[in-house]
Amino acid sequence: MSITPGRLRALTRHRLFWPLALLAGLLLVAVADNPSFFSVRVQGGHLYGNLIDILRLSAPLALIALGMTLVIALKGIDLSVGAVVAIGGAVACTEISQLADQGSASGVVLAVGAALGLCLLAGLWNGFLVAYVGIQPIIATLILMVAGRGVAQMVTDGQIVTVSSSPYHLIGGGYLFGLPFSALTAGAVLGLVALLVRRSALGVLVESVGGNAEASRLAGIKSRGLTLGVYAFSGLCAGAAGLMISSNIAGADGNNAGLWIELDAIFAVVIGGTALTGGRFYLGGTLVGVLVIQTLTTVVLSLGVPPETTLVFKACVVTAVCLLQSPAFRHAVTSRLRRAGSRPPGASSTHIEKPEHEHEPDPTEPTPREVQNT
Amino acid sequence: MAPATPVLEATGIVKDFLGVRALKEVDFRLFPGEVHALMGENGAGKSTLIKVLTGVHAADGGEIRLQGTPVRFTGPLHARAHGVSTVYQEVNLCPSLSIAENVLLGREPRRFGAIRWKELRRRATELLARLDIDVDVRVELGSQPLAVQQMVAIARAIDVDARVLILDEPTSSLDREEVDRLFAVLDRLRGDGVAVLFVSHFLEQIYEISDRVTVLRDGGLIGEYATAELPRRDLVARMLGQEPGDLEAEQHRTSRAQDDQNDQAPFVTARGVGRKGAIAPFDLDLTPGRVTGLAGLLGSGRSESARLLAGADRADQGQLTVDGAPVTLRGPRAAIARSIAYLSENRKADGLIPDLTVTENIVLALQAAQGWARPLSARRTDELVTRWMTALDIRPRDPSLPVRNLSGGNQQKVLLARWLLTEPRLLILDEPTRGIDIGAKAQILRLISGLADDGLAVLFVSAELEEVLRLSDTVAVLRDRELVAALPGGAALTVERLMEVIATGENATGEIAPGEVTTGEPV
Numbered sequence: 077m078s079i080t081p082g083r084l085r086a087l088t089r090h091r092l093f094w095p096l097a098l099l100a101g102l103l104l105v106a107v108a109d110n111p112s113f114f115s116v117r118v119q120g121g122h123l124y125g126n127l128i129d130i131l132r133l134s135a136p137l138a139l140i141a142l143g144m145t146l147v148i149a150l151k152g153i154d155l156s157v158g159a160v161v162a163i164g165g166a167v168a169c170t171e172i173s174q175l176a177d178q179g180s181a182s183g184v185v186l187a188v189g190a191a192l193g194l195c196l197l198a199g200l201w202n203g204f205l206v207a208y209v210g211i212q213p214i215i216a217t218l219i220l221m222v223a224g225r226g227v228a229q230m231v232t233d234g235q236i237v238t239v240s241s242s243p244y245h246l247i248g249g250g251y252l253f254g255l256p257f258s259a260l261t262a263g264a265v266l267g268l269v270a271l272l273v274r275r276s277a278l279g280v281l282v283e284s285v286g287g288n289a290e291a292s293r294l295a296g297i298k299s300r301g302l303t304l305g306v307y308a309f310s311g312l313c314a315g316a317a318g319l320m321i322s323s324n325i326a327g328a329d330g331n332n333a334g335l336w337i338e339l340d341a342i343f344a345v346v347i348g349g350t351a352l353t354g355g356r357f358y359l360g361g362t363l364v365g366v367l368v369i370q371t372l373t374t375v376v377l378s379l380g381v382p383p384e385t386t387l388v389f390k391a392c393v394v395t396a397v398c399l400l401q402s403p404a405f406r407h408a409v410t411s412r413l414r415r416a417g418s419r420p421p422g423a424s425s426t427h428i429e430k431p432e433h434e435h436e437p438d439p440t441e442p443t444p445r446e447v448q449n450t
Numbered sequence: 451m452a453p454a455t456p457v458l459e460a461t462g463i464v465k466d467f468l469g470v471r472a473l474k475e476v477d478f479r480l481f482p483g484e485v486h487a488l489m490g491e492n493g494a495g496k497s498t499l500i501k502v503l504t505g506v507h508a509a510d511g512g513e514i515r516l517q518g519t520p521v522r523f524t525g526p527l528h529a530r531a532h533g534v535s536t537v538y539q540e541v542n543l544c545p546s547l548s549i550a551e552n553v554l555l556g557r558e559p560r561r562f563g564a565i566r567w568k569e570l571r572r573r574a575t576e577l578l579a580r581l582d583i584d585v586d587v588r589v590e591l592g593s594q595p596l597a598v599q600q601m602v603a604i605a606r607a608i609d610v611d612a613r614v615l616i617l618d619e620p621t622s623s624l625d626r627e628e629v630d631r632l633f634a635v636l637d638r639l640r641g642d643g644v645a646v647l648f649v650s651h652f653l654e655q656i657y658e659i660s661d662r663v664t665v666l667r668d669g670g671l672i673g674e675y676a677t678a679e680l681p682r683r684d685l686v687a688r689m690l691g692q693e694p695g696d697l698e699a700e701q702h703r704t705s706r707a708q709d710d711q712n713d714q715a716p717f718v719t720a721r722g723v724g725r726k727g728a729i730a731p732f733d734l735d736l737t738p739g740r741v742t743g744l745a746g747l748l749g750s751g752r753s754e755s756a757r758l759l760a761g762a763d764r765a766d767q768g769q770l771t772v773d774g775a776p777v778t779l780r781g782p783r784a785a786i787a788r789s790i791a792y793l794s795e796n797r798k799a800d801g802l803i804p805d806l807t808v809t810e811n812i813v814l815a816l817q818a819a820q821g822w823a824r825p826l827s828a829r830r831t832d833e834l835v836t837r838w839m840t841a842l843d844i845r846p847r848d849p850s851l852p853v854r855n856l857s858g859g860n861q862q863k864v865l866l867a868r869w870l871l872t873e874p875r876l877l878i879l880d881e882p883t884r885g886i887d888i889g890a891k892a893q894i895l896r897l898i899s900g901l902a903d904d905g906l907a908v909l910f911v912s913a914e915l916e917e918v919l920r921l922s923d924t925v926a927v928l929r930d931r932e933l934v935a936a937l938p939g940g941a942a943l944t945v946e947r948l949m950e951v952i953a954t955g956e957n958a959t960g961e962i963a964p965g966e967v968t969t970g971e972p973v
Contacts, residue, residue, distance in 0.1 A: 277817045277825040280810055283803070290800040294762055295868065296786040296818040355805040 091349040094400040095364045098393075099371060106375040113378065122251035126374060132256035134370040136161070136248075136317035138363060139262050140337060141344040142269060143199075143310030145362045148345050150306055151286045151354025152206060152213035157314035157341060159224025160198050161334025164318025166231040167191040169239050169328035178241035188247070192315045198224065199311015203304035221338070228330035238327035248323030258320045265316075270359045279357075282306065286354030340369050347397060368397070457482045457517055457645045458503065458534065458614050464511030465498055472498045474670045475512065480614060485636055485646045487660035487677065491689055491887035494666040496649050500616055503647075504529040504536050517613075535607035536616040543603055545592030550574035552591050553605050577605045581635045597628030604635065608644065615639060616647040619885075621655055625747060633659050651885065653682055665689055690889060714738050715774070717907045718790070718876050720759065723768030728754040731768050732933035734926060736876055736907040741898065743922030743939070744911040745948055751931035752911045753795050756880045759909065760792030761785030773875075786819055791874035793865055795881045795911075797858075801865045804854035808844070809835045811853045811864050816871045838867040843893060859890025866894070876907045883917060895921060915945050929955045 087093060106113045106126070116125035140157050147154045171187035172178055198220060205216035250257040273279035285292045285299040292299055314334070322328045346352065347368055348361025372393055376386050399405045456479040465473040473495050480486050490496050501507045503514065505523025514521055516532055523529040526536055543552045551558075553574040558565045574587040583601050591599060600620055607615055617636075621629050636646055636659055650656060656663060657677060665672040665688045672688050716735035724731035729751040736742055736759075744752045757763040759770070761779030770777055772788045779785050785792065794800045803811055812835050813826055820826070826834075835849045842863040844856075853864055862882060869877060879898065883891045899921060902908050912918050918925055919939065925948065927935045934955045937943055 275825065276822050277820070278822045280806070280814075281818065281822050283806060284810070284814055287803040287805045288800070291794075291803055292814075292818075294760075294782045294792060294794055294800055295815040296783045297814075298783065298818075302822075355803075 091358065092361055092364055094397065095347045095361070095368055098397055098400070099364065099368050102368070102371050102375050102393075106371075106378055109379055118254070122254045122256075126378065128256060130367070130370050130374050131259040132249075133374070134366050135256070135258035135262035136320045136334075137337065137340055137344065137370060138366045139265060139313040139317045139320075140310075141341040141362045141366050142262075142266055142359065143306075143313035144338075144341040145345050145348070145350055145357050145359060146273075146282060146306045147213070147310050148342070148350055148352060149282050149286045149354060149357035150303055151289070152303070152307070153217065153342065153352070154202060154307065154310045154314075155214065155217040155338050156198065156202060156220035156224055157310065157317075158334040158336060158338045159221050159228065160195050160311050160314035161318035161321060161337060162225055162228035162328075162330050163198060163231070164191045164195045164315035165322030165328040165333045166228040166237070166318075166330050167194050168244070168319055169237040169322050170231050172239045172241050172244055173237050175241075178239060179243065181243045184241055184243040187244075188319060191319060192312060195315025195318065196308055196312045199308035199314075200304065202311065203307030206307060207300040207303035225330060228328075228333075232328055232330050234330070236327055236329045240326060244323050245326065246323070248320035249326075258324075261316070261320075265313075266359065266363060273359075278302075283355050283357065287356075343394065344369055347401070455518055456480055456515075459515045460499075460503060460512060461515075462512035463499065463502055463509050463514070465495075465502055465507060466510050472669050473502065473509075474668075476666065476669075476671045478503075478664055478671070479674070480645045480647055482613065482645050483640055483643045484661040485640055485648055485659050487656045487663040488647060488649045488666065489656065489663055489685065489689055490666035491889060494689070495669040496666060497618065498669075499666065500536065500618060500647070500649070504534060504616065530607075530612075533611055533613035534616070535612040535614065536618070537600075537603045537607050537620060538618050543591055543599060543606075545590070545599075547591060548588050549578075549585060549591050549594070549598075549602055550587035552602050553577055553587070553609065555606070557609070574605075577609055578602070580608075580638075581605055582631075582638070595628070597624050597631060600624065600628075600632065601635065604632075608639065612644060614645045614647065618649045619651065620648070621650055621652060629655065651887070653685070656685075657682070686888060714740075717773060718759065719771045721769045721771070723755075723758055723765045723770055725754065725758055725763060725766050728763065728931065729758065729928075730932040732926075734759075734933070734936075736909055738875065738905045738907045739902055740923045741902045741908040741910050741921050743918035743925040744909065744928060745915060745918045745925050746928030746952055750928040750952075751933075752913075752928055753880050754931070755928065755933070756792070756795075756878050756909060756911050759785075759876075760790060760878050762792060762794070783818075786815065786872060789873070789875040790878065791815070791869035791872055791876070792878040793862075793869055793880060793882055795884075797861055797865055802853050802861055805852060807850050808839070808853050808856070808864055809849040812838060812849075812867045812871060815868050819872060834871055835867075838870065842867055842897065857887075857890075859886035859894075862886055862890070862894065866897070870901075874906070876909065877901065878909045878911075880911045881913065882910075883912060883914070915948050919943060919945060919948065927951045 103113075113126050116123055116127055118124065140161070144154055144157065168187045168191035171190055172184060175183040175187075177183065202213075202217050202220060205211045205219070206213050209216075246252075246257050247261075248258050252260055273282070281292075281297055281302060284295070285297060285302055289299060317337075318334060321333050342352075344365030345357075345362050347365030348358050348363070350357040350361065372390060373386075376389055381389050458478075458480040460476065460478040463473050463476045463478070464471070476495065476499060478488075478499065488496050488499065498507065502509045503523075505525045505528055508522075514523075516534070521532065523532070523534070529536070544555070547555070550571045554570055559569040559573065560566060571587050578585065578587065578601065581601055581604065583598065583605070585594070585598060591602060594602075604615070604617075604620075620632060624632065633655075636648070639646060640661075648656075648660060660677045662674060663677045663680060663685065664674045665685070667689060675685075714737050716737045718734075718736040720732060720734045722731040722733065732755060734742070734755075744755065746752050754763070758765045758779075761782045761784050764780065765778075770779065772790070777784070777788065779788075779790075782792065798804075803814065806814075809831060813831055816834075817826055838844075839847055839849060844860050844863045844867065846856075853861060856864065866882070877898075882894055882898070886894075895917060898908060898910065902923075910918065910921055922939045925937045925939055925943065926933055927937065927948070929952060932955075935951050937948070937951065
């Protein structure tokens, strides 16, 4: 082998190694099944192909997962995003369907504004319950998760509202410079937010509140305002995703739009390395997580797995990722493999294979080096 | 005294962590019927040795014998099955289960798979009675004081016919009375022939309870001694690897500060400030250049009064004045905005952000005060962090490490740096030296003294009276959630005198009545 074991180990230790390996694996499976899977051609004035589809369809989930990453970093969770997706789509489509001219750009802009405004309000409501009323996030957002679909159905009178508006179609199904508009939007938002949180102190303050809320309060961080803002942002993201989803199918379905997408979003965040216990968050990791989930869906379809077994197939892959990401599991497997192979006994490297946290120095018992200096 | 065969004997134990040798051929013997103290500074290898003895870590060299037979424990459960039980520093129990369930967790008496509740309670009561603990075993564990929880953990450990009981810092969260109870239990176990291995930072406790002491330093064995034959100074010298002289050199600082700053106006004054259920209304003046000590027993209201002054809790009565202007502190932010910094009592629970780096932890309060939209520039951050890491001697000198990887003493210095960065005028320190090793302790005390000399007002809370005396210009004594006396510091104030006031609440000489304060008054 030309790669040294040490380097290989460092590589496999990287937070994103297994998700990226899985992504590559999925694409390899797809291309083995269908050699033209990667082909991208120009059709109808824009790029066309499976990879482009994956990008386009990832966009709504990417937005939601972006908001979810920040919420989870605060040690919270937002279960209501699926319902907010439905509200966003319902408001926009209902408004547009009442326009005299559905092709009017200004009318569409107003409708989109109204939808986003309402979704922002929904997020503020969640944030208010969590930060000011002190309800546990899972319960606080569960309220809107259940009630939100009701709101969406009230808006649409229980009907599926269809629209045929070309400006609105651009949001979820259109193309700009040959690339899907939705993917460009999601990419731009992701980029801007990444810049905002990392260039300002926002990211560290969020991580601090998520890592230790009481310590952050004593350090003078305005954690309530921060929490309110982050939940509001999550609502806004979900609203934007709702616009994309409803635009893509040219209609709002209060019952099914964004159904279970909160779980996909949480999963994407976790694949990306952000822990549900709050603290450190990784926006790049979340993006990889989103791509894994969307690629999985696309590949499953392209493999021709019967639709009724798709969910089971997905579940298997999800289980595999979770196991691969668990240091304890990897340790169990590698040490078993090693035992099966013939290694000289007493090799001193055994502890190196242990999960990382086990050989981190105990905080009360640091490395011996320190003692000399006190 | 001790029989010839050790119940547990380790020879030449070697343990490496990622190339760092944590234990260098350490020998250790434990005899039945003795309490054996394991001493050393943080990082000396105490916890590592315990983890090797109980099978949490596999040794990279050396041998462990249990009553003469070589053993290799695969984990704490395995060790326990052989009669080697461990009670860790943090109590590892289920607070929402009953005491009885906790004592016999995983070993519940059963019939046809169902738990025999009566039998369970009977046996739990019996086990606790052996430790002289009389509690209703049906109540939830979490509702009990820490001392009881500690006893439950011990009862649980000795149930399996323990021949060896290992206690890792069992007393760090107990008050004096609770420690006495624990020691009575250890005495009884010693009488029963159990070998007890005891780790503690408190020297006095070591001398009170242990028969022999093993000292580790820097991963190596320094020696094994009969406790009674090893003077305290020698023990400290062996732990530190240096003469104790420079520790003692830290004399009382009062003399310096007094003359020139008598006429300083107080920076913060409290008049009748109190909070129901926490602390009775008290008066206190905090003056620039002065250290005011708060002394009292655990639960006397020390931390509670500090929290009111720091805005961590809101006072429900009285008037606080900062710099001559009356203020109401609605929260920590309000206090920080008025240049009041508060180093909280429990650095893990409400001080550190464990996942964040040393740098991020250090600049946190300053950044929070500036607001999120005005991030500190990378250059300024670097400059500040480098300056304070050097000034406070924070080690290792790597600002990108997660702060949880640092030792207790260095973590405390990180928190100190966090607050000093905000350029406070009043520094409130609640137990800044708890749970950190002697060397770091001396450094921190010196630092506080220096800060006061530079004109900072300091409120210093500590359970260790010697520390309070050494540092304070004035000592306010709390008793049963009430400030009962404010005594001028100085050579006249001794530990005995202070203990007398704490114990009786009476200010025998009557120089200064409670509440009529003091920091500005000549002695």
